[in-house]
Amino acid sequence: xxxxxxxxxxxxxxxxxxxxxxxxxxxxxxxxxxxxxxxxxxxxxxxxxxxxxxxxxxxxxxxxxxxxxxxxxxxxxxxxxxxxxxxxxxxxxxxxxxxxxxxxxxxxxxxxxxxxxxxxxxxxxxxxxxxxxxxxxxxxxxxxxxxxxxxxxxxxxxxxxxxxxxxxxxxxxxxxxxxxxxxxxxxxxxxxxxxxxxxxxxxxxxxxxxxxxxxxxxxxxxxxxxxxxxxxxxxxxxxxxxxxxxxxxxxxxxxxxxxxxxxxxxxxxxxxxxxxxxxxxxxxxxxxxxxxxxxxxxxxxxxxxxxxxxxxxxxxxxxxxxxxxxxxxxxxxxxxxxxxxxxxxxxxxxxxxxxxxxxxxxxxxxxxxxxxxxxxxxxxxxxxxxxxxxxxxxxxxxxxxxxxxxxxxxxxxxxxxxxxxxxxxxxxxxxxxxxxxxxxxxxxxxxxxxxxxxxxxxxxxxxxxxxxxxxxxxxxxxxxxxxxxxxxxxxxxxxxxxxxxxxxxxxxxxxxxxxxxxxxxxxxxxxxxxxxxxxxx
Amino acid sequence: xxxxxxxxxxxxxxxxxxxxxxxxxxxxxxxxxxxxxxxxxxxxxxxxxxxxxxxxxxxxxxxxxxxxxx
Numbered sequence: 316x317x318x319x320x321x322x323x324x325x326x327x328x329x330x331x332x333x334x335x336x337x338x339x340x341x342x343x344x345x346x347x348x349x350x351x352x353x354x355x356x357x358x359x360x361x362x363x364x365x366x367x368x369x370x371x372x373x374x375x376x377x378x379x380x381x382x383x384x385x386x387x388x389x390x391x392x393x394x395x396x397x398x399x400x401x402x403x404x405x406x407x408x409x410x411x412x413x414x415x416x417x418x419x420x421x422x423x424x425x426x427x428x429x430x431x432x433x434x435x436x437x438x439x440x441x442x443x444x445x446x447x448x449x450x451x452x453x454x455x456x457x458x459x460x461x462x463x464x465x466x467x468x469x470x471x472x473x474x475x476x477x478x479x480x481x482x483x484x485x486x487x488x489x490x491x492x493x494x495x496x497x498x499x500x501x502x503x504x505x506x507x508x509x510x511x512x513x514x515x516x517x518x519x520x521x522x523x524x525x526x527x528x529x530x531x532x533x534x535x536x537x538x539x540x541x542x543x544x545x546x547x548x549x550x551x552x553x554x555x556x557x558x559x560x561x562x563x564x565x566x567x568x569x570x571x572x573x574x575x576x577x578x579x580x581x582x583x584x585x586x587x588x589x590x591x592x593x594x595x596x597x598x599x600x601x602x603x604x605x606x607x608x609x610x611x612x613x614x615x616x617x618x619x620x621x622x623x624x625x626x627x628x629x630x631x632x633x634x635x636x637x638x639x640x641x642x643x644x645x646x647x648x649x650x651x652x653x654x655x656x657x658x659x660x661x662x663x664x665x666x667x668x669x670x671x672x673x674x675x676x677x678x679x680x681x682x683x684x685x686x687x688x689x690x691x692x693x694x695x696x697x698x699x700x701x702x703x704x705x706x707x708x709x710x711x712x713x714x715x716x717x718x719x720x721x722x723x724x725x726x727x728x729x730x731x732x733x734x735x736x737x738x739x740x741x742x743x744x745x746x747x748x749x750x751x752x753x754x755x756x757x758x759x760x761x762x763x764x765x766x767x768x769x770x771x772x773x774x775x776x777x778x779x780x781x782x783x784x785x786x787x788x789x790x791x792x793x794x795x796x797x798x799x800x801x802x803x804x805x806x807x808x809x810x811x812x813x814x815x816x817x818x819x820x821x822x823x824x825x826x827x828x829x830x831x832x833x834x835x836x837x838x839x840x841x842x843x844x845x846x847x848x849x850x851x852x
Numbered sequence: 853x854x855x856x857x858x859x860x861x862x863x864x865x866x867x868x869x870x871x872x873x874x875x876x877x878x879x880x881x882x883x884x885x886x887x888x889x890x891x892x893x894x895x896x897x898x899x900x901x902x903x904x905x906x907x908x909x910x911x912x913x914x915x916x917x918x919x920x921x922x
Contacts (some may be wrong), residue, residue, distance in 0.1 A: 325875070325879045328875065329872065329875060329876075332868075332871060332872070332875070333868075336864075336867075336868050340864060343859070343864075344859070347859060365861055497861055497864065500861060500865070501861075501864070501865055501868065504865060504869070504905075508869070508872070508898075508902055508905075512894060512898055516890065516894075520889075639887065639889050640887060640889065640890050640894070641887065641894070642885030642886060642887050642890070642894065642895060643879075643883075643885050643895075644875075644876050644879045644880060644885060644895035644899075645876070645894055645895055645898060648872065648876065648898075
């Protein structure tokens with residue numbers, strides 16, 4: 316097969332330096348890992364700027380970068396909804412309102428919170444679903460990475476998979492969560508170093524923003540103007556679906572309850588750092604579209620046929636620009652940025668899986684009272700097993716590619732109901748254990764039923780379908796939870812101290828300057844967010 | 853403590869970007885690579901940008917207060 320790039324010696328040197336670096340970091344951090352708290356929670360000792368960048372880049376995988384660039388070329392600035400309304404409000408809400416409960420209750424994972432607030436059964440549902448989905452997701456991203464590197468530089472499928480899996484195994488196995496977090500932050504800077512020249516050069520050669528817009532279809536520069544009627548925009552969605560489905564349920568479900576991201580906040584050194592983690596992340600999240608969506612627009616302006624010719628799919632938007640602008644050297648840096656984001660995405664999944672497996676499945680149901688050392692060793696074995704399952708999943712995906720798209724859609728059915736369960740659990744103290752459990756189950760089941768029973772034509776487009784299904788699954792969860800809570804037994808108030816709004820002390824930061832206080836920082840982010848939405852109306 | 857510097861992420865990032873900056877800038881200066889659509893030496897200039905970025909992180913890390921633990 317003909318590869319898109321021909322990598323030369325200097326490119327391989329740059330890639331090799333990165334491998335040496337991450338493995339070196341693993342060995343350095345190894346001496347720091349003594350207890351389970353160190354391995355699974357980084358000893359709760361990381362400053363907020365580090366956890367904040369890790370929080371952001373755990374989600375900024377190479378798949379996401381290439382996919383969002385592709386969407387930028389297909390839908391224009393509309394794609395930015397996934398970054399602004401579809402992430403920022405949820406991140407601020409997590410920092411201001413939810414972090415006090417997560418952090419102060421000293422839980423080690425999201426399922427553990429469910430056990431304290433609700434009951435063992437609710438935790439088991441979440442722990443098992445999360446462990447299975449996370450390890451499979453890790454395999455899916457491994458598969459996609461191998462596929463992309465095959466197309467880009469002609470590496471064989473097995474080479475890509477084995478190299479990256481072994482490197483992830485070494486650095487996560489040695490340094491645990493700290494290793495994973497450090498590499499996520501390094502990846503964040505590498506992504507900017509490797510990809511920022513593309514929007515800069517592209518915009519310059521097209522004559523700036525207005526020059527670029529002149530070459531694009533009508534409406535590609537707007538966020539809200541064409542959302543009044545789903546048939547007026549290429550995504551086929553209306554504003555209500557965007558606000559309720561994407562902005563509210565999907566985004567809050569992911570950013571506030573997915574343990575992959577929440578785990579980063581739990582590693583922060585104190586409550587203020589934990590609250591600031593998602594807020595710092597929000598500042599940086601707002602500028603990520605420069606790196607992913609603008610290149611999509613540039614690709615469409617330069618290659619107007621993209622997406623409409625057999626050898627130029629939208630997914631090639633970013634690779635085509637790299638091939639156009641990058642000589643050897645920069646090419647190596649660009650490829651390293653992609654590799655780094657794949658590997659840190661996989662490492663993030665593996666660490667989250669390891670923690671939930673060890674604390675919420677193994678310690679909860681298999682061996683309750685072993686020594687701390689025993690659980691650290693179990694964690695390291697879980698890393699090995701997690702990586703092996705990921706490799707297996709990657710090869711399975713290679714055999715049945717269509718199954719994979721399907722699976723990712725199915726996984727999205729778990730977060731929306733979970734957000735309903737958390738919202739009621741944290742803010743309504745009358746929510747009962749069994750109300751929470753049955754609400755969650757009904758929400759998940761209804762998401763599946765809507766997907767399989769409603770014909771595709773019910774919704775104006777696949778995106779609109781995702782948004783509305785998420786909204787209704789959340790709604791059903793909340794309705795069932797409230798209904799059952801009215802007829803079942805509550806937990807005694809003493810057991811809910813520190814877990815529910817109104818039964819916990821609000822943190823007081825009045826002694827701190829404004830730039831250290833979560834409330835003020837969140838306010839600044841919010842004002843910028845509103846400004847951006849008006850500017851690109 | 854000298855060894856604690858290796859636990860400082862700013863120090864690690866500084867090293868990585870300094871090395872990348874040097875590799876890119878030297879390669880750019882020596883071989884002056886071009887692509888058909890780009891008529892200036894991006895390797896050299898972006899290498900220098902990375903080098904400055906890396907050195908900044910190293911300086912911040914080394915100059916931090918002793919009690920400001922990573």
